[in-house]
Amino acid sequence: MIVNIILIAVAVYLAAGLIFAIPFVIKGVSKVDEGAHGGSLGFRIIIIPGTMLFWPFLLKRWMKALKQKVND
Numbered sequence: 001m002i003v004n005i006i007l008i009a010v011a012v013y014l015a016a017g018l019i020f021a022i023p024f025v026i027k028g029v030s031k032v033d034e035g036a037h038g039g040s041l042g043f044r045i046i047i048i049p050g051t052m053l054f055w056p057f058l059l060k061r062w063m064k065a066l067k068q069k070v071n072d
Contacts, residue, residue, distance in 0.1 A: 017052030028062045
C-alpha cells in the first residue's frame with residue numbers, strides 16, 4: 001500500500017516535470033541561462049530528464065528571470 005502511494009507520487013511528480021519541461025526547453029532555458037541561448041535541438045533533448053527532475057527549482061528561477069525582465 002505505501003509503496004503504491006510512493007510510486008504514484010513519483011509518477012505525478014515526473015508527469016508534472018514533463019509538462020513543465022516542454023515549454024521550458026523551448027523558451028525558458030535561454031531566459032534562465034544566457035549560455036544556453038542558441039542551444040541546439042540535441043542540447044535541448046539532453047536536458048529534458050534533468051528538467052523533469054528539478055522542475056520546481058527551475059520554475060522558480062524562470063519566474064525570477066521573468067520578473068527581473070519586467071522590472072528592467
